Amino acid sequence: xxxxxxxxxxxxxxxxxxxxxxxxxxxxxxxxxxxxxxxxxxxxxxxxxxxxxxxxxxxxxxxxxxxxxxxxxxxxxxxxxxxxxxxxxxxxxxxxxxxxxxxxxxxxxxxxxxxxxxxxxxxxxxxxxxxxxxxxxxxxxxxxxxxxxxxxxxxxxxxxxxxxxxxxxxxxxxxxxxxxxxxxxxxxxxxxxxxxxxxxxxxxxxxxxxxxxxxxxxxxxxxxxxxxxxxxxxxxxxxxxxxxxxxxxxxxxxxxxxxxxxxxxxxxxxxxxxxxxxxxxxxxxxxxxxxxxxxxxxxxxxxxxxxxxxxxxxxxxxxxxxxxxxxxxxxxxxxxxxxxxxxxxxxxxxxxxxxxxxxxxxxxxxxxxxxxxxxxxxxxxxxxx
Amino acid sequence: xxxxxxxxxxxxxxxxxxxxxxxxxxxxxxxxxxxxxxxxxxxxxxxxxxxxxxxxxxxxxxxxxxxxxxxxxxxxxxxxxxxxxxxxxxxxxxxxxxxxxxxxxxxxxxxxxxxxxxxxxxxxxxxxxxxxxxxxxxxxxxxxxxxxxxxxxxxxxxxxxxxxxxxxxxxxxxxxxxxxxxxxxxxxxxxxxxxxxxxxxxxxxxxxxxxxxxxxxxxxxxxxxxxxxxxxxxxxxxxxxxxxxxxxxxxxxxxxxxxxxxxxxxxxxxxxxxxxxxxxxxxxxxxxxxxxxxxxxxxxxxxxxxxxxxxxxxxxxxxxxxxxxxxxxxxxxxxxxxxxxxxxxxxxxxxxxxxxxxxxxxxxxxxxxxxxxxxxxxxxxxxx
Amino acid sequence: xxxxxxxxxxxxxxxxxxxxxxxxxxxxxxxxxxxxxxxxxxxxxxxxxxxxxxxxxxxxxxxxxxxxxxxxxxxxxxxxxxxxxxxxxxxxxxxxxxxxxxxxxxxxxxxxxxxxxxxxxxxxxxxxxxxxxxxxxxxxxxxxxxxxxxxxxxxxxxxxxxxxxxxxxxx
Numbered sequence: 001x002x003x004x005x006x007x008x009x010x011x012x013x014x015x016x017x018x019x020x021x022x023x024x025x026x027x028x029x030x031x032x033x034x035x036x037x038x039x040x041x042x043x044x045x046x047x048x049x050x051x052x053x054x055x056x057x058x059x060x061x062x063x064x065x066x067x068x069x070x071x072x073x074x075x076x077x078x079x080x081x082x083x084x085x086x087x088x089x090x091x092x093x094x095x096x097x098x099x100x101x102x103x104x105x106x107x108x109x110x111x112x113x114x115x116x117x118x119x120x121x122x123x124x125x126x127x128x129x130x131x132x133x134x135x136x137x138x139x140x141x142x143x144x145x146x147x148x149x150x151x152x153x154x155x156x157x158x159x160x161x162x163x164x165x166x167x168x169x170x171x172x173x174x175x176x177x178x179x180x181x182x183x184x185x186x187x188x189x190x191x192x193x194x195x196x197x198x199x200x201x202x203x204x205x206x207x208x209x210x211x212x213x214x215x216x217x218x219x220x221x222x223x224x225x226x227x228x229x230x231x232x233x234x235x236x237x238x239x240x241x242x243x244x245x246x247x248x249x250x251x252x253x254x255x256x257x258x259x260x261x262x263x264x265x266x267x268x269x270x271x272x273x274x275x276x277x278x279x280x281x282x283x284x285x286x287x288x289x290x291x292x293x294x295x296x297x298x299x300x301x302x303x304x305x306x307x308x309x310x311x312x313x314x315x316x317x318x319x320x321x322x323x324x325x326x327x328x329x330x331x332x333x334x335x336x337x338x339x340x341x342x343x344x345x346x347x348x349x350x351x352x353x354x355x356x357x358x359x360x361x362x363x364x365x366x367x368x369x370x371x372x373x374x375x376x377x378x379x380x381x382x383x384x385x
Numbered sequence: 386x387x388x389x390x391x392x393x394x395x396x397x398x399x400x401x402x403x404x405x406x407x408x409x410x411x412x413x414x415x416x417x418x419x420x421x422x423x424x425x426x427x428x429x430x431x432x433x434x435x436x437x438x439x440x441x442x443x444x445x446x447x448x449x450x451x452x453x454x455x456x457x458x459x460x461x462x463x464x465x466x467x468x469x470x471x472x473x474x475x476x477x478x479x480x481x482x483x484x485x486x487x488x489x490x491x492x493x494x495x496x497x498x499x500x501x502x503x504x505x506x507x508x509x510x511x512x513x514x515x516x517x518x519x520x521x522x523x524x525x526x527x528x529x530x531x532x533x534x535x536x537x538x539x540x541x542x543x544x545x546x547x548x549x550x551x552x553x554x555x556x557x558x559x560x561x562x563x564x565x566x567x568x569x570x571x572x573x574x575x576x577x578x579x580x581x582x583x584x585x586x587x588x589x590x591x592x593x594x595x596x597x598x599x600x601x602x603x604x605x606x607x608x609x610x611x612x613x614x615x616x617x618x619x620x621x622x623x624x625x626x627x628x629x630x631x632x633x634x635x636x637x638x639x640x641x642x643x644x645x646x647x648x649x650x651x652x653x654x655x656x657x658x659x660x661x662x663x664x665x666x667x668x669x670x671x672x673x674x675x676x677x678x679x680x681x682x683x684x685x686x687x688x689x690x691x692x693x694x695x696x697x698x699x700x701x702x703x704x705x706x707x708x709x710x711x712x713x714x715x716x717x718x719x720x721x722x723x724x725x726x727x728x729x730x731x732x733x734x735x736x737x738x739x740x741x742x743x744x745x746x747x748x749x750x751x752x753x754x755x756x757x758x759x760x761x762x763x764x765x766x767x768x769x
Numbered sequence: 770x771x772x773x774x775x776x777x778x779x780x781x782x783x784x785x786x787x788x789x790x791x792x793x794x795x796x797x798x799x800x801x802x803x804x805x806x807x808x809x810x811x812x813x814x815x816x817x818x819x820x821x822x823x824x825x826x827x828x829x830x831x832x833x834x835x836x837x838x839x840x841x842x843x844x845x846x847x848x849x850x851x852x853x854x855x856x857x858x859x860x861x862x863x864x865x866x867x868x869x870x871x872x873x874x875x876x877x878x879x880x881x882x883x884x885x886x887x888x889x890x891x892x893x894x895x896x897x898x899x900x901x902x903x904x905x906x907x908x909x910x911x912x913x914x915x916x917x918x919x920x921x922x923x924x925x926x927x928x929x930x931x932x933x934x935x936x937x938x939x940x
Contacts, residue, residue: 012779019780028778053447060442060510077624083448100483146865198867241464247895408808445803458846502802
């Protein structure tokens with residue numbers, strides 16, 4: 001199988017409301033990724049676009065709208081879409097473009113401009129529920145997280161205090177990220193005292209709505225060796241989508257994440273992920289999700305992720321740094337762009353270029369994961385140097 | 386050299402102008418069952434990956450991929466959607482197989498157009514929100530603009546466009562899968578009420594409901610499956626530009642470049658001689674002519690004359706849209722590309738019934754993502 | 770690389786930028802209306818709701834009783850085989866106490882969404898619905914509940930024909 005490298009990465013600041021349009025944000029991230037690889041648009045053979053629901057930007061067929069900003073003018077351009085999992089799926093799609101032998105250099109661009117949706121970006125989520133059996137109940141996105149979080153807490157006997165530690169850690173990590181929207185020094189009490197949105201979810205348990213874009217350049221081995229002295233390699237990819245009948249599943253455990261992870265581990269030849277993965281960027285739109293996902297990724301036993309967090313293992317200088325970027329909770333959550341931001345972070349961390357966020361000991365292998373839909377999809381990318 | 390890929394199974398759910406009895410899930414299930422039966426695969430065991438093509442606003446559901454897996458037998462399996470045309474999906478499936486990490490991949494696309502009560506408003510939502518949408522025109526007006534410029538530059542005529550309608554609707558009469566077959570005269574088309582002049586009412590393909598599922602397999606396993614394999618010799622896709630003000634209005638660059646990629650892969654240098662027939666996008670009558678020229682099957686400005694001379698009729702040297710196309714068979718939103726591919730596969734298998742062309746070995750299917758896009762795909766399929 | 774970048778792209782706007790008209794915006798209200806065909810399985814489900822009953826489908830392959838009903842089993846990928854009425858009682862699998870509406874407007878009285886596993890359907894077969902006639906603090910995972918229906922003349926063949934689910938006394 002052909003080897004595929006990441007040779008460049010770029011991103012915009014994540015902000016509550018950006019002056020730039022979606023195509024402009026896409027262009028800024030794409031340009032930065034190309035510049036960082038010393039490449040231009042002429043070197044790009046194909047473009048992959050990632051963006052979550054069209055309802056955010058308020059444009060139907062959003063991939064077409066973003067195409068030019070993403071550098072796709074007169075090029076093969078495809079938009080893959082797996083809801084919140086998209087940001088980590090797009091590099092998987094970029095991977096198969098290159099690994100198929102059809103393209104040498106592919107630009108992967110993820111964008112979200114959630115602020116366009118009025119009266120509130122949350123409103124776009126009402127239409128993710130089943131149009132006949134669920135929407136008439138007036139659901140909102142917080143419900144599914146609250147229902148899942150409650151189930152997770154109940155089954156394992158985990159407390160809100162233990163979960164809040166994740167928000168504290170990630171928001172603090174984000175203080176070191178130049179693009180972060182919500183970096184902050186907070187205490188567990190601050191999280192618990194923030195207003196209750198949908199018990200057990202409080203406002204500070206949740207990542208913000210954001211505008212932003214991120215991009216990477218992926219290429220074949222022969223190109224990578226020519227253009228980069230520090231390519232980072234795609235070692236494994238995996239994705240799985242569970243049944244849409246989410247109320248028929250036990251939400252305490254994300255088995256679709258486990259299946260996606262197993263697919264990626266198998267490809268990467270990883271037998272003992274807890275020893276062989278050195279840095280993790282799991283999807284953390286809500287604080288409990290980081291714990292939930294660490295378990296699904298088989299990086300700790302079921303119900304044990306909270307303990308790992310309490311013991312400091314997941315701190316930037318811990319044994320298994322988790323979300324050293326600051327994650328979605330701290331950097332911000334322009335959905336697809338946030339997922340790709342995690343892959344950018346691995347790229348910078350593995351190259352020792354993460355600045356103040358650099359984890360000690362120059363990690364050799366990292367994993368990024370995203371999640372989405374009706375608690376249903378897991379997407380996993382493993383990068384190594 | 387990546388492994389060759391074949392379409393080893395096809396299935397469709399009956400194409401109708403409306404389908405009130407079935408939900409889109411039940412429709413997809415119908416197509417999937419037929420495709421798996423055709424290929425002789427069990428989706429719960431034999432399929433490595435699933436791809437569905439869809440757009441949220443066509444469905445009325447955000448994050449539509451949520452609702453894909455169950456009716457395809459794809460629950461808790463690698464599934465993703467492509468917000469694009471069916472041939473985009475086909476290309477992704479082929480690439481996945483080329484990587485060597487998947488052997489059997491399923492592609493699905495459907496239209497449940499009749500679920501939309503305000504399709505023009507929804508379609509208009511695809512236009513640029515700042516520059517274009519505030520003008521408030523019906524989304525089809527762009528086709529009127531494009532048709533004017535295309536006819537002006539190419540020298541094809543309004544009558545040539547009417548001939549496309551006449552041909553495709555007549556072809557559809559022989560195709561049991563086509564919904565809008567009719568015997569129409571040139572005058573019927575020319576005298577139909579103008580909509581976005583020079584575009585008339587009959588020049589616009591009417592929407593329909595229906596869907597397709599296709600099973601793709603790499604060469605190493607295709608022989609073991611039940612389905613009669615049709616090989617993918619080449620594929621390509623391209624987006625020109627979303628910008629209305631700077632695109633080329635007179636020719637379909639996206640189709641040119643997509644074809645270039647597909648021909649290079651298939652080793653085709655003279656498409657007219659090396660292909661036997663084509664199913665091309667005819668969402669609007671003039672598009673068939675524009676696309677034929679962009680695909681290099683004939684030269685710029687020749688397509689209308691070819692039709693006049695009967696070259697693209699079923700008995701001609703290079704039959705085009707023998708199935709009836711979208712004008713005769715209904716427009717199926719993102720499934721339109723798979724609609725074209727399905728007809729090519731049936732022809733190459735010799736299963737096209739009354740529309741069957743004699744001795745066809747290799748055909749081309751082409752799609753366009755409709756207004757306001759300049760995105761299109763090409764796939765070349767062959768018997769051996 | 771990230772340390773070398775002095776100025777990261779992206780320009781944050783404040784709400785004052787908008788209020789004071791320092792940046793321009795374009796507004797559009799989409800008229801998107803759909804009339805989804807419910808299909809065979811959910812069509813019958815809705816008709817039975819109108820009758821004040823919950824109905825499921827049974828799969829002959831895995832022998833699960835599936836709720837909401839479907840004409841095919843996603844596990845076996847075969848057609849389901851028979852209609853089965855299930856009870857209008859069940860167990861709270863998980864719940865939330867929600868103080869905001871879909872557009873994040875604050876609610877005075879919280880909504881009480883829950884996943885309720887329904888008696889008579891296979892274990893774990895739950896549906897999303899609302900709880901009522903209960904103090905939020907009293908809700909527990911595992912609590913037994915029963916459906917509270919609208920009156921027959923108010924029912925229209927919708928999931929909202931059940932007003933909510935209330936605790937079963939002594940349940």
